[in-house]
Amino acid sequence: MSRVYNFSAGPAVLPEEVLREAADEMLDYNGSGMSVMEISHRSKLFQNIIDEAEKDLRDLMQIPDNYKVLWIQGGGHVQFAMVPLNLMKHKKADYVITGQWAKKAWQEAQKYGDARAAASSAESGFTYIPKAEEIEIREDADYVYICLNNTIYGTAWHELPDTKGKPLIADISSCFLSEPLDVSKFGMLWGGVQKNVGPAGVAIAIIREDLIRPDIEEFVPTMLRYDTYANSGSLYNTPPVYTIYMCGKVFKWLKRQGGLEAMQKRNQEKAAILYDFLDHSSMFVPTAEKDSRSLMNVTFVTNDKELDSLFVKEAEQAGLVSLKGHRSVGGMRASIYNAMPKEGVVKLVEFMKDFEAKHANR
Ligand SMILES: *Cc1c(COP(=O)(O)O)cnc(C)c1O
Numbered sequence: 001m002s003r004v005y006n007f008s009a010g011p012a013v014l015p016e017e018v019l020r021e022a023a024d025e026m027l028d029y030n031g032s033g034m035s036v037m038e039i040s041h042r043s044k045l046f047q048n049i050i051d052e053a054e055k056d057l058r059d060l061m062q063i064p065d066n067y068k069v070l071w072i073q074g075g076g077h078v079q080f081a082m083v084p085l086n087l088m089k090h091k092k093a094d095y096v097i098t099g100q101w102a103k104k105a106w107q108e109a110q111k112y113g114d115a116r117a118a119a120s121s122a123e124s125g126f127t128y129i130p131k132a133e134e135i136e137i138r139e140d141a142d143y144v145y146i147c148l149n150n151t152i153y154g155t156a157w158h159e160l161p162d163t164k165g166k167p168l169i170a171d172i173s174s175c176f177l178s179e180p181l182d183v184s185k186f187g188m189l190w191g192g193v194q195k196n197v198g199p200a201g202v203a204i205a206i207i208r209e210d211l212i213r214p215d216i217e218e219f220v221p222t223m224l225r226y227d228t229y230a231n232s233g234s235l236y237n238t239p240p241v242y243t244i245y246m247c248g249k250v251f252k253w254l255k256r257q258g259g260l261e262a263m264q265k266r267n268q269e270k271a272a273i274l275y276d277f278l279d280h281s282s283m284f285v286p287t288a289e290k291d292s293r294s295l296m297n298v299t300f301v302t303n304d305k306e307l308d309s310l311f312v313k314e315a316e317q318a319g320l321v322s323l324k325g326h327r328s329v330g331g332m333r334a335s336i337y338n339a340m341p342k343e344g345v346v347k348l349v350e351f352m353k354d355f356e357a358k359h360a361n362r
Contacts, residue, residue: 144167210252
């Protein structure tokens with residue numbers, strides 16, 4: 001067996017230790033004689049899995065007691081719809097457009113109410129996060145929506161916007177559990193787990209209890225209401241049991257690594273290795289503005305499309321896979337999530353140096 005260094009943006013690399021544990025338990029989970037995929041979601045065995053996963057997540061993120069943790073199928077795109085359906089009380093919300101995922105969330109919200117762009121970095125090709133003074137929040141907005149880490153463009157918020165007291169709603173899909181976050185600053189956080197947490201299949205919403213409204217419009221489907229999940233412990237219908245089990249294992253792995261402060265330190269170290277190289281390279285150019293750089297997704301180009309393709313191809317042959325940038329922007333992207341070991345980043349930089357030397361006279 002040989003494992004590669006996988007720089008995919010998602011679904012993405014998982015900790016090898018976790019995959020091995022899951023493999024060991026595949027045929028017989030905890031003496032049950034069954035795989036987790038085969039057990040009832042109403043069984044005590046599964047209830048323990050989901051309870052423990054929630055407890056570990058609460059410990060890791062220090063989630064206050066007045067926030068609920070909800071496990072919701074449908075991934076990110078379903079959250080684009082659920083947020084306005086549930087939280088746009090007066091049909092007015094302000095979105096900061098920092099990339100394609102924020103834009104899609106904004107467009108989905110427009111189907112339902114008056115969703116406005118409070119600021120946008122579209123004109124630059126989303127290379128930066130708008131400054132506080134560029135962001136216009138309406139007095140009567142129901143909430144302010146941001147995408148905390150912009151997976152496609154490699155940018156991230158390093159300072160939260162002043163929402164003038166409106167609940168801040170954030171998509172944290174691609175920076176979920178990458179560093180400590182003060183949950184109390186948000187009305188709701190949600191993340192698809194397939195970027196930095198677990199296998200595809202679920203989004204986790206962490207929502208302040210007072211925002212879960214029972215009085216939303218009748219037409220909203222049962223499975224698109226936050227209260228359905230809150231009132232049933234996310235067990236209204238069959239949840240993705242295996243995904244939840246795997247997320248639980250990753251939470252335990254994160255605790256063994258020393259929690260989110262330790263992860264932050266490691267992630268900063270990894271990102272610094274790559275950005276330092278990019279800042280000094282004569283071939284590779286980082287695309288995100290310095291003060292908006294993401295620790296998780298590092299985007300860069302050579303300014304020569306053919307050379308970009310060649311790089312991606314040769315890297316793959318060297319066991320460094322999925323470095324191609326998102327289909328909407330091209331170039332390269334190295335996603336260096338929690339489970340990417342530092343050695344992977346060091347290998348990548350060594351490879352880039354060699355590539356640069358080899359193709360210098362192109
Ligand atoms: C991948 C991604 C999404 C979309 O998630 P799906 O589960 O594919 O719908 C949304 N937001 C961010 C930040 C992402 O990285």
